[in-house]
Amino acid sequence: MMQAAQGEPPTPWQLLALYQRALALLYPERWKAASLALANVAIALVQLAEPILFGRVVDALSQGAAAFPIIGQWALIGLFGIFAGVLVAVFADRLAHRQRLAAMATAFDRAITLPLSYHAERGSAKVLRTILAGSDALFGLWLTFLREHLAALISLIALIPAAITMDARMAAILGVLAAVYALANAVVISRSWSGQMAVEDHHQTVSSRVGDVITNVTVIQTYARLADEMAALRRMMGDLLAAQYPVLNWWAALNVLTRAASTITMVAVFAAGAILAGHGEISVGEIVSFVGLAGLLIGKLDQLSGFVHRLFVIGPVLRNYFDLVDAKGAPVEAEGATELRHVKGAVAFEGVTYRFAGSDAGVFDLCFRAEPGETIALVGPTGAGKTTALALLQRLRDPQLGRITIDGHDIRTVTLASLRQCIAVVFQDAGLFNRSIAENIRIGRPGSSDAEVEAAARLAEAHDFILRKEGGYGFVIGERGASLSGGERQRIAIARAILKNAPILILDEATSALDNETEARIKRALDALRKDRTTFIIAHRLSTVADADRIIVLEKGRIAEAGRFEELASRGGAFTRLLEAGALIRLHKSLGAHA
Secondary structure, three states: OOOOOOOOOOOHHHHHHHHHHHHHOOHHHHHHHHHHHHHHHHHHHHHHHHHHHHHHHHHHHHHOOOOHHHHHHHHHHHHHHHHHHHHHHHHHHHHHHHHHHHHHHHHHHHHHHOOHHHHHHHOHHHHHHHHHHHHHHHHHHHHHHHHHHHHHHHHHHHHHHHHHHHOHHHHHHHHHHHHHHHHHHHHHHHHHHHHHHHHHHHHHHHHHHHHHHHHOHHHHHHOOOHHHHHHHHHHHHHHHHHHHHHHHHHHHHHHHHHHHHHHHHHHHHHHHHHHHHHOOOOOHHHHHHHHHHHHHHHHHHHHHHHHHHHHHHHHHHHHHHHHHHHOOOOOOOOOOOEOOOOOOOOEEEEEEEEEOOOOOOEEEEEEEEEOOOOEEEEEOOOOOOHHHHHHHHOOOOOOOEEEEEEOOEEHHHEOHHHHHHOEEEEOOOOOOOOOEHHHHHHOOOOOOOHHHHHHHHHHOOOHHHHHOOOOHHHOEOOHHHOOOOHHHHHHHHHHHHHHHOOOEEEEEOOOOOOOHHHHHHHHHHHHHHHOOOEEEEEOOOHHHOOOOOEEEEEEOOEEEEEEOHHHHHOOOOHHHHHHOOOOHHHHHHHHHHHO
């Protein structure tokens, strides 16, 4: 893969390496690609033979010799070329389309396995552009390779020796033209590469801005930001064009230069041919052949120059695509990882430490154990490490020190699928898809029957409101559940976790979007769900953690104290300070009175 530093022009070898990697992706269909390559060889040889045969026909006619045998050869070769062209026209498109979808699937598979930090750093719009633009760029390269580039390259390789065998002096004129094309392309690439890198950066910025605005369109409309956002987008597009125009100027200059070189070459071929013919050193037919070869050379050089321009333009796009494909994903399975079966739910954190890169944030030396069926509440201020600790339990990240076990098995030694199958999560953000209600619930356990989906919805106190929707369980809820209220979204998420029926449950602010009356109903459902399950609760609303078997208080990634609610509330430590923060003190008193 190309490794040119940001802003530095790539060497020809780096561009070639990038192109080779793109072509290597055709390997799964290598026999079909090889057949198309052979067809391209046939097309190239036919294109080369035609001007030579044309010149021979002219000589035969001018000398009174039989021309029909040569014309017959020409016809047969032409028919062969037509057959090869049909083969390429029909099957090159199909192969390129199939591989485009395969490339998109590869990038998609990688993207959804990458850690959350990767997506947070880049944004979903940039990742989406990388997938779509990268697969489109690969499609264009494959199609033009199979239709044009290979045939053009073979024609050029065969043309020069064929021209030399006819007349080395005339061939030299064609060689000078090829050298001018090569030199001009190299100069333009070296002068405009950094500009093209900037152009791609601007494209990514625009895509990110558009995605950010579209996903927050409610906020934009509510705060009357329409004009401001449109103006900001126009400024970004102006910056993009300002970066693009200098690059376009260089390639326009290249086009003018190569057009001039082509015209001069044709004139030189005729002039040299006339002089040599006047001395009897070349025939009229050979002049005609060289004119045809010059035209063929110009056409193929234009094709290859267009290819270089195309590769230059999409170079940053392909680099971003391959960077995504090569990015280090979420923790990988150990070789020989085993299935985690018959899970009882005993979870232990043994000296677990994870520090975020370039930061003091993380979790440090976490040591605690949850017995099967226990409920453990993690509380603490924002940034204390609650979510990080449970992300480590799911192996969204791996600890740098220590280990986490389930039923005594180090979770790094079991398959990711079996680990995550035994954990159900209800997120603070419900995490719903733009699909039907039934499909969103069924994500918890694909293949579940309609009756099982309905039973889970009833336990989550969602069945009644679902029936009031148009189409009931078939109601499509919109992007991120936009057609539902906050409480409805959360109940769908809870139903999904209920349906999964996993032995370990994680509730990440699961009742944060509910009013008091709904929360009371959901709490009953969650209490039933928690029975015989090891449950981890992250919450700021202490009503959701008051009856936990144990509360673990985190401060700056470390365990400050642990115990039951009443014990911690009377200790006067970190938990007491949380209770005395804002409105939580009133909640504490009411719970104390109830106790």
